[in-house]
Amino acid sequence: MRDGGRIAAAIEVLTEINERRRPVQEALKDWGNKHRFAGSGDRVAIGNLVFDALRHKLSHAQAMGSDSARALVLATYIWGWGNQVEKLQQVMEEDRHAPEPLSEAEGEALLQNKPVDDGNQISANIPEWLWPHFQDNFGDEALAVGRSLSERAPIDMRVNTLKSSQEKVLKRLSHLRAEVSGLSPVGVRLEPVVGPRKSPHVQAEETFRKGWFELQDEASQIASILSGAQPGEQVLDLCAGGGGKSLALAAQMQNKGQIYAYDAHKIRLAPLYERMARAGVRNIQTIDPQTGSLDICNGKMDRVFVDAPCSGTGVWRRRPDTKWRVTENALNGRIEEQAQVLETATRFVRSGGKLIYATCSLIPAENQLQVKAFLEKHSDFKLVDLAPVWDEHFGVVESRKPLFKDGGTVTLTPHHTGTDGFFIAMMERV
Structure with a gap:
């Protein structure tokens, strides 16, 4: 699949999630079962688009002037993944599986990339009814906490000191660019991937099968x-x-x-x-x-x-x-x-x-x-x-x-x- 088909698929899945309140993994699995021609890379890219759209649902909707699945996915592809509007327009024109071409309003909103800076729950991407709880807990830092919760998470691992050490695990996972996590003396971390890329499957590593580490935030x-x-x-x-x-x-x-x-x-x-x-x-x-x-x-x-x-x-x-x-x-x-x-x-x-x-x-x-x-x-x-x-x-x-x-x-x-x-x-x- 090319990007146009992936965007269309992400819109379809996100629409299903929004309208039927389905868990995202369940909706993605059903889509995959119905579209077995899609490769693993396609499924990862579609899933990443959906997840990132959900992470920034409120701020993207405000900037786009629409909370539709289409608006959220398009905003994610441009603002979240760093693509140019010209590229998106080309993708939609050349890929017959792509969604309908950009409307004038969509193109203008994407080009403006108007930042949402209300200092409130929309900027924080936190549901309105939960926002007072965050304000009570974090005061002036509530916005920063909300924004940090809207980013992708790293892959964190705990070194099993019964079998190995942090130094040994870092060495064996050097090809994945593993680093110390910073606080835990037994923590090892892989920084989150960006865009459509697939996260490393660390459970396939020999060191995991040997019990040298466990996945644990x-x-x-x-x-x-x-x-x-x-x-x-x-x-x-x-x-x-x-x-x-x-x-x-x-x-x-x-x-x-x-x-x-x-x-x-x-x-x-x-x-x-x-x-x-x-x-x-x-x-x-x-x-x-x-x-x-x-x-x-x-x-x-x-x-x-x-x-x-x-x-x-x-x-x-x-x-x-x-x-x-x-x-x-x-x-x-x-x-x-x-x-x-x-x-x-x-x-x-x-x-x-x-x-x-x-x-x-x-x-x-x-x-x-x-x-x-x-x-x-x-x-x-x-x-x-x-x-x-x-x-x-x-x-x-x-x-x-x-x-x-x-x-x-x-x-x-x-x-x-x-x-x-x-x-x-x-x-x-x-």
Whole structure:
């Protein structure tokens, strides 16, 4: 396929997403199944157009004077990918699979490239109903945070220190231009690709198959490090999901002690077994939510890690379609779930033990306010100031400094720390 056909396909997919509120991956998969002649490069380019259009949906729509799928894709092709309007006009004239030629209004808007600088939610590409939450959390920096969440994300990897080292992984991935991620001492990063290019498939690397590294955003790596888990401890990963943090904690604990991995949804734990084998991890015990019991953990855990279900506002760089699908009812439901899982977690924390609460959200109601409500209800827990813990592990790097709020909780954002958006708090049972 040439660019004209790719643009037309992206418009078709984005129209399907907008009109039927379908997840982007589902819509792209269906398009691919119906158009099997499209090669892998075509599918990547079409997907990139769709994702980038969703990332800048509001600002592109305002500048184009239209929020149609066509307007968003055309704006992405020109402004997002750095192509000239003349090239687009030529593509539309020469490719019979291209969409209709540019209208006079479209051509004028694309040539003007009028910047959207309202200093508000449109410039930030944040849904209007969510904008006050970002203003409450970040004040004058809300716009910068929103813009950083509208960019592409890098590929972050965590070096598995049970099998390798950061230096070795960097050397073996030098052909991909891998770099240290900057904050995590076990982090390796590939900068995001641009335009229609395909991101490297790092899971195909021999070093991945050998278990030398795992895919894990640096923010998640940082959360594991800040938990302070030590070799020999008893740790419960209460919302383990696919086990990314369990694996990070296992390496941090040098395969010593015991990690109990649990998730209320059994299917989410399924990938962990293969990942444990590849990583050489021996100190994780999974607990089946249908047949197993958490009673073995009652009052015995040195640390309980709660990576709570949340709105996912911190990972919009990777999942831009969720930005436009999240609803206020869904957010309220998540807030209730978070309170419930925190309440459940209390029974497992021993005296002097730590309860770590984390989300990939940047909404105060899911983060600081959730912790405040918990502490008001549980006088036997106190908040631990994570600021000195941060300095101990990551030093004082002003250019990548997180926000410390309300007595020492940590908020990470692409703008402040170059990571996904993440919130971390630690409470100690006294």
